[in-house]
Amino acid sequence: MTDVPVSRIRNFSIIAHIDHGKSTLADRLLQTTGTVSDRQMKEQFLDNMELERERGITIKLQAARMNYQGKDGEQYVLNLIDTPGHVDFSYEVSRSLVACEGALLVVDASQGVEAQTLANVYLALEHDLEIIPVLNKIDLPGAEPERVISEIEEIIGLDCSGAILASAKEGIGIDEILESIVHLVPPPQDTIDQPLRALIFDSYYDPYRGVIVYFRVMDGSVRTGEKVRLMVSKKEYEIDELGVLSPTQIQVEQLHAGEVGYIAAAIKTVEDARVGDTITLAAEPAEKPLPGYKEAKPMVFCGLFPTDADQYEDLREALNRLKLNDSALNYEPETSSAMGFGFRCGFLGLLHMEIVQERLEREYDLDLIITAPSVVYRVTNMDGEVLEIDNPSLLPPPQQREKIEEPYVRIEMITPETYVGTLMELCQTRRGEFKDMRYLTQGRTTLVYELPLAEVVTDFFDQLKSRSRGYASMEYHLIGYQENTLVRLDVLINGDPVDSLAMIVHRDKAYSVGRALVEKLRELIPRHQFKIPLQASIGSRVIASEHIPALRKDVLAKCYGGDISRKKKLLQKQAKGKKRMKSLGTVDVPQEAFMAVLRLEPQ
Numbered sequence: 060m061t062d063v064p065v066s067r068i069r070n071f072s073i074i075a076h077i078d079h080g081k082s083t084l085a086d087r088l089l090q091t092t093g094t095v096s097d098r099q100m101k102e103q104f105l106d107n108m109e110l111e112r113e114r115g116i117t118i119k120l121q122a123a124r125m126n127y128q129g130k131d132g133e134q135y136v137l138n139l140i141d142t143p144g145h146v147d148f149s150y151e152v153s154r155s156l157v158a159c160e161g162a163l164l165v166v167d168a169s170q171g172v173e174a175q176t177l178a179n180v181y182l183a184l185e186h187d188l189e190i191i192p193v194l195n196k197i198d199l200p201g202a203e204p205e206r207v208i209s210e211i212e213e214i215i216g217l218d219c220s221g222a223i224l225a226s227a228k229e230g231i232g233i234d235e236i237l238e239s240i241v242h243l244v245p246p247p248q249d250t251i252d253q254p255l256r257a258l259i260f261d262s263y264y265d266p267y268r269g270v271i272v273y274f275r276v277m278d279g280s281v282r283t284g285e286k287v288r289l290m291v292s293k294k295e296y297e298i299d300e301l302g303v304l305s306p307t308q309i310q311v312e313q314l315h316a317g318e319v320g321y322i323a324a325a326i327k328t329v330e331d332a333r334v335g336d337t338i339t340l341a342a343e344p345a346e347k348p349l350p351g352y353k354e355a356k357p358m359v360f361c362g363l364f365p366t367d368a369d370q371y372e373d374l375r376e377a378l379n380r381l382k383l384n385d386s387a388l389n390y391e392p393e394t395s396s397a398m399g400f401g402f403r404c405g406f407l408g409l410l411h412m413e414i415v416q417e418r419l420e421r422e423y424d425l426d427l428i429i430t431a432p433s434v435v436y437r438v439t440n441m442d443g444e445v446l447e448i449d450n451p452s453l454l455p456p457p458q459q460r461e462k463i464e465e466p467y468v469r470i471e472m473i474t475p476e477t478y479v480g481t482l483m484e485l486c487q488t489r490r491g492e493f494k495d496m497r498y499l500t501q502g503r504t505t506l507v508y509e510l511p512l513a514e515v516v517t518d519f520f521d522q523l524k525s526r527s528r529g530y531a532s533m534e535y536h537l538i539g540y541q542e543n544t545l546v547r548l549d550v551l552i553n554g555d556p557v558d559s560l561a562m563i564v565h566r567d568k569a570y571s572v573g574r575a576l577v578e579k580l581r582e583l584i585p586r587h588q589f590k591i592p593l594q595a596s597i598g599s600r601v602i603a604s605e606h607i608p609a610l611r612k613d614v615l616a617k618c619y620g621g622d623i624s625r626k627k628k629l630l631q632k633q634a635k636g637k638k639r640m641k642s643l644g645t646v647d648v649p650q651e652a653f654m655a656v657l658r659l660e661p662q
């Protein structure tokens with residue numbers, strides 16, 4: 060199985076915007092090459108995490124090896140390396156692209172190029188990949204391949220004369236795609252004689268075998284039983300199992316330059332075998348690791364607190380377990396005067412944050428209070444000390460600070476022209492700076508802004524979608540830090556400051572945000588037996604205040620006389636609602652209140 064010459068290997072990935080048909084096409088390729096039988100196909104192979112399937116997005120990347128007999132009669136090995144489709148995971152995307160020589164650019168012929176497609180195509184072009192444009196969904200009556208082709212040519216500058224018209228669903232164009240991979244994607248370089256260097260592009264934790272590492276051999280070769288060294292983590296392991304992904308794991312004795320496979324080597328956590336690290340032989344190490352390794356850096360932080368203090372240890376255990384499989388997840392204990400004991404967690408982005416939160420609640424059955432996301436501020440104190448602050452409540456007081464800088468992103472949106480006005484308005488209210496606007500074909504426009512990441516991690520994406528009725532797409536990347544006049548806004552409930560509600564805002568927006576926030580909290584916090592004052596303050600200055608009036612009526616008074624079952628139902632409903640409350644002193648505050656800042660009307 061593994062004695063295939065390098066000249067007949069083709070490594071490729073598929074670049075596509077969400078829902079343009081990447082998984083369907085991948086399935087179709089596996090089926091057409093006979094890699095997976097029709098029966099097995101029932102379960103979608105490449106998207107196999109439950110959560111992933113439910114949300115319809117690809118989070119984890121994997122690989123599949125296909126044997127294909129070309130029209131020239133030769134046997135080829137085609138390795139498809141899957142890439143995650145979300146901007147949070149763009150570093151992983153870049154590593155899996157480096158493991159390939161070519162990429163299929165799949166664009167929905169009834170839609171056109173989207174922001175995420177662009178971001179990934181640029182990454183692929185950066186790494187000199189051969190790009191094969193595929194217009195998918197041509198079976199749809201609304202398909203306009205000619206228009207979409209001119210869009211690709213215009214925006215990306217890619218020659219589309221050889222673009223393939225396909226329908227992954229109907230099986231149209233699949234043979235042509237396979238032949239193009241063989242003829243257009245260059246074979247890997249034959250560097251079998253050099254010392255082993257293999258690039259890790261994915262890994263996951265298996266409770267029985269330890270971490271399973273997916274890699275592409277760039278130089279040299281590797282055999283089962285050999286001792287390998289990971290050049291960044293500097294750890295050494297003996298290979299227990301070496302194999303290929305077909306797409307189920309099949310053991311082999313040896314893999315050489317150009318091939319894609321996996322190893323199991325009793326590696327305890329994915330942190331020890333990070334994406335981007337280089338595997339070499341312990342006995343005959345390569346001189347230098349492969350270029351481009353980066354440590355995943357969390358960009359968004361939030362606090363996680365168990366509603367019930369007894370679940371603190373369970374939460375720690377659950378985070379420990381998730382970390383085994385997610386080296387980008389960061390956490391450390393946090394003690395909040397209002398919330399008690401919890402953890403401050405760092406994530407690659409908002410989607411990563413949501414995935415982790417959902418898994419904690421779903422798979423570990425924890426009831427959590429999650430505080431609003433924050434970015435990492437860079438604070439320079441008067442004495443020249445530079446601090447990275449990911450928790451607004453820890454911002455040093457103004458008299459100690461010389462300056463605060465915040466992370467900025469460059470955001471690219473693609474939208475039908477009709478929504479340009481409303482999206483520009485959105486960016487303006489989010490302190491955005493206009494950079495560029497270009498008209499594409501058929502009334503579509505790209506819009507480029509630079510704005511603070513803090514303004515994006517709130518509800519920017521939801522706003523973009525609702526303002527454009529779902530038609531606009533966006534992509535962003537970090538461009539650096541910029542100094543701004545920022546202040547800490549504190550919230551007091553019943554006279555007590557609630558550290559988990561503190562936030563960092565621009566001074567010009569502080570009054571309107573403070574006012575909107577207390578109003579929102581008034582709606583979200585239920586009435587109690589007593590009046591509850593709500594205040595927003597900057598330092599000792601109260602800038603907005605409200606109160607929640609005392610409860611007058613007994614909730615059960617609403618029920619008819621003796622109908623006990625109805626009463627029970629009402630009490631049960633209340634008990635359920637209570638689960639997601641945190642008692643701050645004498646006031647019960649629901650989960651939604653901690654996220655109130657994400658639900659403020661546009662300022």
Ligand SMILES: Nc1nc2c(ncn2[C@@H]2O[C@H](COP(=O)(O)OP(=O)(O)OP(=O)(O)O)[C@@H](O)[C@H]2O)c(=O)[nH]1
Nearest residue numbers: 077078079080081082083115116144196226227228
């Ligand atoms: N009519 C038609 N529908 C298609 C075709 N290819 C895919 N679809 C449908 O488009 C939807 C999205 O397809 P997927 O393959 O899940 O898209 P994807 O790009 O993998 O999406 P993510 O995994 O979320 O990135 C599904 O409902 C598919 O059935 C096609 O050629 N024609």
